[in-house]
Amino acid sequence: MEEKNTFSYSPRDVEKAKRIRKEYSSEKSAMDELDEIGRRVHSRAMIPSISLGLISALVLGIGMCLSMLTSFLIQGIVIGLAGIAGACLVPLFYRKRIETEKSRVADRVMELSGRIING
Numbered sequence: 001m002e003e004k005n006t007f008s009y010s011p012r013d014v015e016k017a018k019r020i021r022k023e024y025s026s027e028k029s030a031m032d033e034l035d036e037i038g039r040r041v042h043s044r045a046m047i048p049s050i051s052l053g054l055i056s057a058l059v060l061g062i063g064m065c066l067s068m069l070t071s072f073l074i075q076g077i078v079i080g081l082a083g084i085a086g087a088c089l090v091p092l093f094y095r096k097r098i099e100t101e102k103s104r105v106a107d108r109v110m111e112l113s114g115r116i117i118n119g
Contacts, residue, residue, distance in 0.1 A: 030112045037105050037112075045097035049090055056086030 009017075028036075063080025066072040102109075 030115045034109065034112050034116070037109060041098065041101040041105060044101050045094055048097060049094040052093055053087060053090045056083050056090065059083035059086060 060080050060083025063076045063078070063083055065076070066079060067076025069076070
């Protein structure tokens, strides 16, 4: 007689399989869509803000380098101050981008959250 192997999976394994199945499923729940919208809003604000911060840091560095040369001292200071100003504007720029993105997706978020809350 052949003996068949039977496997018994733990509840943790079953939950993991359900999570993976849900990830590959083409249907998305309202909560999944809300999470995705939230991530998208923050990434659409974060990427340009980080870019502005990097450019400002580079401008500041160029200004510092130029200010070390005696013939370009004033130009270096002016360029460095422009870099500092750009770096100071990054948080304001980020908040403004968040507000813009939130207002763009507000209707969809209200619709999805209403569907979740009201059942």
